[in-house]
Amino acid sequence: MLRLVVLVSGSGTNFADLLQRTKAGRVPAEIIAVGADRACGGIETAAAAGIPTFVEPFSAPREAWSRRVADRVAAFEPDLVVLSGFMRLLSPEAVARFEPALLNTHPAFLPEFPGAHGVRDALAAGVTETGASVIIVDSGVDTGPILAQQRVPIEPDDSPDALHDRIKLVERELLASVITDIADGTIDLADHGLEHRLDRPDTPRTAQ
Template sequence: MLRLVVLVSGGGSNFSDLLRRTRAGRVPAEVIAVGADRECGGIEIAQAAGIPTFVEPFAPPRDAWSERIADRIAAFEPDVVVLSGFMRLLSPAAVARFEPAMLNTHPAFLPEFPGAHGVRDALAAGATETGASVIIVDSGVDTGPILAQRRVPVLPDDTEADLHERIKLVERELLADVLTGIGDGSIDLADHGLEQRLDRQEEAQ
């Protein structure tokens, strides 16, 4: 069974869904700790469920803060780190400590609409469809290898909140599928990590 550390920054709705799936045995994983950069709803959900938590408030410089939160994560010896609505960028050195076993969900069909406002950007662009993606975190912004993604239509009367809620439903399913694949061996993160390193070498040449 996979040991998961989950990082959150907000209300924790996606984390709450993941927790329900793991505890119901629908995802072969256990959430062993939840961390955040601030006190938030996700931390409260974890505490109510009896899961160890930690909060490492952001303070510059980013590299030093990133190392502190990476140390907190590493103390739990997770198999996979899941960023679930975590809104801070970790330093490349901190990411490298867990790569390729750090995953993130993103509310767009990457490489379309990367960044913190993927849903808003899709609406502003007049897109008729967007999507959801699960990726391996790398040192860029939503640039890591894509493990799973699915299209989501944009409806004519969609608000940002409406569209985001529909995307979240897909994000949750995709994350559960990816974690199940890692757990049963059908997804090998090491292969994706090798692919990522080769891509970097080619870019450097």
């Protein structure tokens, strides 16, 4: 069973869905900690479920803040780190400590509409469909290897919130499927050309 640390920034609805799936045995993983860059609903949900939490408020420089976040994550010795609505970019050094066992969901069919405003940008572009993606995080902005994605149609009267709500439903299914596939070996993260060794508190950090 995979040990997961989840990072959130907001209400944590996708995290809450993943938590329910793991508790019900539908995803072979255990969420062992939840971290955030601010006090938020996701932290409250985790605390109510008895899951250890931490908050590392953002402060410049980003590299030092990212190192603190990575240290706190690594202390839990996870098998996989999941960014679930985590709205801060980690430094390349921090990413390298966990890559490729560092996943992110994105509300667009990458490489279309990367960045923090993927839903809004899709609507502004006037396209008829967008999507959801699960990727391995790299040092770019939504540029990592794509593990799963699915199209989501855009309705003529869609608002950003309505579209995002439908995308979230797809994101949740994709994330659950990807984690399950990693757990059972269907997805081998090493196949993506990255040496995987999670940084442990008692082992020297290695550049990747």
